[in-house]
Amino acid sequence: MSAPVAAGLDVDVTVAAGSFDLQMALAVASGEVVALLGPNGAGKTTALRALAGLHRIAAGHIALDGTDLDRRTPPRWVAPERRPVAMVFQDLRLFPTMTARENVAFGLRSRGLARGQARARADTWLGRVGLADRAGDRPDQLSGGQAQRVGLARALAIDPALLLLDEPLSALDVATRADVRRELRSHLDAFAGAAIVVTHDAVDALTLADRLVVLDAGRVVQQGPPAEVARRPRSAWVADLVGVTLLAGTAVDHERVRTEVDGPVLVTRPFGAAYGIAAGAHVYLAVRPRAVALYRNRPAGSPRNVWHSTVTGIDAVGDQVRVQTDGQLPMTAEITPAALAELALAPGDAVWVAIKATELDVYPR
């Protein structure tokens, strides 16, 4: 994916960002939506600001549709107001003294469109985001979801080649969030340019993006299709985000992994040379909490990975219950409330943890 594309964004930059440097290589094709994920301070917003031209790069280049926007050698610089780039800010930044219509028309007017045309286009866009009847309202008269839609309309109205969205849904309450997310998805589907969504919400990332790029401490630590990233996370942060327990280990043979450091050996789904994993290779194991079973008494029968643990915490997650255990390996299990009632577990209780070998997916580290 790192080969330069003619239509779309091609980035290979170093950006100084306070205490660390952001180093990122990224190609986003026109029509593609990439989610930039990562913990706070990973450099996500810095990356967006560099793309928008609000932050100069220290080295490398940013090219959009084959035109350099920022390059150190030979030096090229396109000022932010001349870039075909639109940004939806996390805090929206709607102009408080202007109506919704004036906010959306602002970019069009700035780009030289006549007043009447700009207003007509603004009204069209407000209609598309479902706010035709709120065109005359000022931002403080709008709800959070409505303001978010105006911010999106304002960015899309200038017909950018690159759309940047910084945590576009984080300011919204849960109910509104689902609605706006669904609308945003359809606007992104219709959008012809390249789009980058910064988020730290798994649902946002998995539902909005065609591809995920995970940043940590200024480096790209993983990228790939959402399903792949969710299934085989490569960092504790992503694992936590998608709700799996990530274990690092070393392959012992074609179906056994010794967990780090000097932990128990787990029997896994068979892997081996066919998967590019030789004995002694460093590997990851992703354990889905639903694959983890809990027993009051040592289970007999099929599961081959069984150990004794202590319950350390119990949380409700959606309509399921998550039980944290600590023993040979710290492990989170997801069970039904009925199962919890049957086991009658409380923090501090002893419990047997079992994982079927076929549920353990091994992949190279």
Next chain:
Amino acid sequence: MSLRTDQHRDASATGPPDQPGPIPGTGRAAKASASHAGRAPRSLVPVAAIAVAFLVLPLVGLLQRAPWSDLGSVLRAPAVGDALRLSVVTASASTVACLVLGLPLAWVLARSPFPGRRVVRALVTLPMVLPPVVGGAALLFSLGRRSPLGMVLENAFGITLPFTTTGAILAQTFVAMPFLVITVEGALRTGDRRLEEAATTLGARRWTVLLRVTLPQVAPSVLAGAVLAWARALGEFGATITFAGNLQGRTQTLPLAVYEVLQNDPGAAVVLSLVLVVVSLTVLIALRDRWTPTA
């Protein structure tokens, strides 16, 4: 596939992650106890009362000496009418001059880093602390009829500044402009740049950003600075009398008229003073949100 998003959603629901939420214990209760801890010692109260009396007593004296029955006739005296009209005209004209020159200056000082900016800022605010009579004398020496610049103005353009209404406006502008500049510059420097960034990403050039985003944002400060400058110009005495003299109808503004009639007609001086007090109070009330925060 199970997704652990509820926790993240909850965490972000309270606000953007970069803005830490309120820390428990720093709310109203903590604030109240802090103000209690920092309360002034009781022995300071009598001294503070003396200070208040000292500041208010002269106003009481003014009110007590006011010839309430003659109020109408004093205000209708030609010299008073001239002074009132001239004061309003010159103060307003100098406020316009302050805006025309001071706004660009404030903008450059706030937004264009250049070597020696701190020196320029200090020089610009000097008239605020300079005795006005010194300012007037300085204007006289630099723009008077015998000064090089004054001679050029007079010979080449036929413009004479000292002892003219224009001279009075000039003297007031000299004294009042720093008030506008520092008020607006402060707003521009500490102001939120986020909207300007948003405007830039939407394609707005600098002038568009300035006129459509920044100016509306700092408009309250511009208004406050203009009102302050106007009030300062209205009360100007030292620089005006030194540079423009005390000619009725041409340079004799209200403060100068007060000074002149004080010798012969104290009653009229009191009435004129009260006019200035009323104007000052009005300005204070207009600016109350900026200068006396209601805590």
